[in-house]
Amino acid sequence: MSEVVTGEAVVVEVRIAQLSSRALAFLIDWAVQWSLMILAFLLVTRASLVTDDSLATGLLILFVVLVTVGYPVAFETLSRGRSLGKLALGLRVVSDDGGPERFRQALFRGLAGFVEFWTFFGAPALITSLVNQRGKRLGDVFAGTTVIGERAPRQDPPPQMPPGLAPWAATLELSGLTDDLANLARQYLSRWHQLSPPVRDEMGLRVAGQVSARVAPPPPPGVPPYAYLAAVLAERRRREEMRLARVSSTPPPYGPQGHGGQEYGGQGPGVPGYGPHGYSGQGHGPHGYGEQGPGPQGHGVPGYGVPAPPPPRRPEPPRGDAPPTPGGFVPPV
Numbered sequence: 001m002s003e004v005v006t007g008e009a010v011v012v013e014v015r016i017a018q019l020s021s022r023a024l025a026f027l028i029d030w031a032v033q034w035s036l037m038i039l040a041f042l043l044v045t046r047a048s049l050v051t052d053d054s055l056a057t058g059l060l061i062l063f064v065v066l067v068t069v070g071y072p073v074a075f076e077t078l079s080r081g082r083s084l085g086k087l088a089l090g091l092r093v094v095s096d097d098g099g100p101e102r103f104r105q106a107l108f109r110g111l112a113g114f115v116e117f118w119t120f121f122g123a124p125a126l127i128t129s130l131v132n133q134r135g136k137r138l139g140d141v142f143a144g145t146t147v148i149g150e151r152a153p154r155q156d157p158p159p160q161m162p163p164g165l166a167p168w169a170a171t172l173e174l175s176g177l178t179d180d181l182a183n184l185a186r187q188y189l190s191r192w193h194q195l196s197p198p199v200r201d202e203m204g205l206r207v208a209g210q211v212s213a214r215v216a217p218p219p220p221p222g223v224p225p226y227a228y229l230a231a232v233l234a235e236r237r238r239r240e241e242m243r244l245a246r247v248s249s250t251p252p253p254y255g256p257q258g259h260g261g262q263e264y265g266g267q268g269p270g271v272p273g274y275g276p277h278g279y280s281g282q283g284h285g286p287h288g289y290g291e292q293g294p295g296p297q298g299h300g301v302p303g304y305g306v307p308a309p310p311p312p313r314r315p316e317p318p319r320g321d322a323p324p325t326p327g328g329f330v331p332p333v
Helices: 019-047 053-078 084-089 103-119 122-133 138-143 180-192 197-213 224-249
Strands: 002-006 011-014 091-094 145-149
Touching: 002 019, 019 053, 019 084, 019 122, 053 103, 084 091, 091 103, 103 122, 103 138, 122 138, 138 145, 180 197, 180 224, 197 224
Parallel strands: none
Antiparallel strands: 002 011, 091 145
């Protein structure tokens, strides 16, 4: 894996294509190109019977350029960085910032590929790919591109909780377990069946010792390293799934529905309501901000042990004696 910084300053991890997969993709493209050149040579040979030699030679040179340079440039431009060989192997050419390959970059790669593969038989490309950290050949260095793998490797299923260790795992303190150490334990568990017993036991004790130094409490007596690591990772995954479930189910803080699930003016348990009589004082505390709680008395503020005062009631005028308006108009009874 390698990190790519996009144009928006976002770091993205990509899987750099291996040299073996790139070589196999080149062999597929090379076979296709040779087939096209043989076909072009046969067509030019037939055409030379009715044309002069200079025209036949010009057509042959044109077909060679189109096959050796035009083939990769056209395919990588139209398919966003994939030739037939790369498409078969799940590879793609992208810019160094993670964006799609452009025509200018494909042209630089095609011209450099003609020198690397058709002139020096791939020696410059092989040497540069072995030296470069990202496996780039000269065409990638000049064009500012990188070949990545789009097919993710098959991942092993996550470790399951061993029977009988779930109650102990629920009490674990996992804040000290780093991602690198968890990945190391996960790799050991994925290769556990492939290791010989001596190596498996030695590596398991070493990895379990590193994990137990950052996780508490210690495991029950007699638990093997494999079961201990599987319980720790399964509990870590369970807590992460619960955290993500809580985040995804959190209601929006604003909108027509308040924290209490009621409209503004209702008495929800999260936000003081503003009903037809003003501030209601109902909140979300140990006993509710507007409820009778054990807090100190006498603060004069709703929600601190003192109930909200009742809203003042406006006296209603007696029927038949309506008060006059400022303009002297008496409303009808």
